[in-house]
Amino acid sequence: MKQDFLEIFQKIAPDLMGTVKERYLLLRHISDAEPVGRRTLAGISGLSERVVRAHVDVLRRSGIVRFTTMGIALEPQGKEMMPDLLECFLRLNRLDEMQQYIRQKLRLKEVCIVPGNCDSDKTAKDELSRKGALLLADLLDGVKTVAISGGSTMAGVAATLPENASGVAVVPARGGIGNRVEFQANVIAAQVASKANGTYHMLHIPDGLSESTLRVMLRSDMQTKKIVAMAKTAEVILFGIGRSDIMADRRELTVAERKKLTDDGAVGEALGSYCNVSGEVVYATNNVGISLTELQHNLHVIAVAGGSSKAKAIIAVMRACHTGTLVTDEAAASEIAKLI
Amino acid sequence: MKQDFLEIFQKIAPDLMGTVKERYLLLRHISDAEPVGRRTLAGISGLSERVVRAHVDVLRRSGIVRFTTMGIALEPQGKEMMPDLLECFLRLNRLDEMQQYIRQKLRLKEVCIVPGNCDSDKTAKDELSRKGALLLADLLDGVKTVAISGGSTMAGVAATLPENASGVAVVPARGGIGNRVEFQANVIAAQVASKANGTYHMLHIPDGLSESTLRVMLRSDMQTKKIVAMAKTAEVILFGIGRSDIMADRRELTVAERKKLTDDGAVGEALGSYCNVSGEVVYATNNVGISLTELQHNLHVIAVAGGSSKAKAIIAVMRACHTGTLVTDEAAASEIAKLI
DNA sequence: TTTAAGTGGTACGATTTTCGTCCCACTTAA
């Protein structure tokens, strides 16, 4: 069997997962402190008394727990199944706890973790992109403009985005980078627009221009100015996160620039900004578009990145970002949780 | 370990299982006839349009299906998971279908099937008893009298019955049989009464008396008469089913009697009545209490028996019984389904 | 081209279910 029933279940009934988790939590507490009463149980589990009653009532009918005058206790068969139950939910709950932990530590709005490791597992990378795409799809209705960055992960998001008729306008978050055409923000923006039956605009600015050249270009090109403005006021901004050393390679920075990066402790890159582990932007490429520190004005900020090798980069960038939703994978998340 | 989660899930969230099964069914139908519309889907699945809508909405949010102008279709990732999904639900659905099939063919009120084979698997036997006990427990409130037969399965029911304060009166369904004290109906009735904080009565009549002796005893013993009357009007009657040859051994029948049994095609026994595979009672022991053919007057009739070796016996007895709930196991059920 | 069947989307009121919040009789241990 390739996929756990648990994963399948999570796919076809994510709305019921909350109920199941509550039951599991209750059983854990009952197992810890049996016999224990409804109200006490409600207190330590954070649920209301009434829902606790509803849950234990089902569990009683299943013969897992018993109601005694001293409280709710596990039946022998319930006790018997506890180890299996724990093992089953261990991973699930670990992801849950990590989500909460990372969210609080990094002060983010939300954190999503998909199982697996993007570095070694191709399907995990697919899952990551898919999760990002689903989050984006849920936002598309009631939104006018979406800005999206480049990179292989964003390309995956664009590829797995379900078709819809939201008709949003999609713009690249930053100018061009690298030489793989399929990972260009322009191309990805076009692909997303196609899936959403919307419009797209391009930013024809190469990376690594001198500041003066950039200024000249901007002065003469009203179109670019308009698109940059659109990106800055986009309700949704979606971007990937890269390791600073790898991104330096891809941008073909000079030796001097790379030395400066390492000297300043840069570990992560996103939207052209290189950050150190404290969340400070230590270097920024000369290009147009949104930068990391401007994200507060956007309604929905979504960062997608996975793989244990990117853990430090993710910490750095999300600290610099201060807000938004992080979509990552199990491997990166556990590494992040270890580091912070 | 993977398979375990399904069973565990069934234990801790049996109420959600219906929803999950509906989703599974819908996915099967979508997979069969994609792209297919809401109303068509509602028609072939037997669900209401609104419910179908709610389900596919969840599935869409999970990225499993896609809504197109031609109908609902599977996303690539949904198509990918279908084989696993089918495998996961194969067993579950087989049990479901068998329940329906046996219920209709044998014209019973209800059929419950627990996984496994009681003949070879001790835990399956526990599950069987437990299921019977749970059914009984659900009935106890609002009921005054329960009649129960003897046998190892009934002993298991009594042992796994959750304690409760229903205070029912428990009587043995029939007089004594065999020589194992722990399987006597009297003892089991007492045990059930103890668990239910109720009262119990005994039937001090040994098996195999001559008819004249029996008559004499009954004439002089008003107590026995009263208890037999209680048993016959009990709202709940619970009994096990045995193979006729084995029961003949246990009752130590004479060679002539056994020959008559085999000649008449007796295969199953319950409540002192030996039945052939057509459901005709071909021989009845000389004892007091309820007999198989009188069960129509009882509100709830529950037969509990499992193991593939008992398949024929179960068919015979349940055909003679005409009504009631049958609790059996997977092995017996598949054998029964094959035979009828 | 026209037409009829079928599609997803939307809306709204009725129904059912869930939930919050009491009180009660009872058990238990201090």
Added chain:
DNA sequence: TTAAGTGGGACGAAAATCGTACCACTTAAA
């Protein structure tokens, strides 16, 4: 004896679910 805690029961409010329409649109047959 008392005080804390137990499960059970009940009832009205709140919420989710559900039935049932209608709509604009696509599609494929006529």
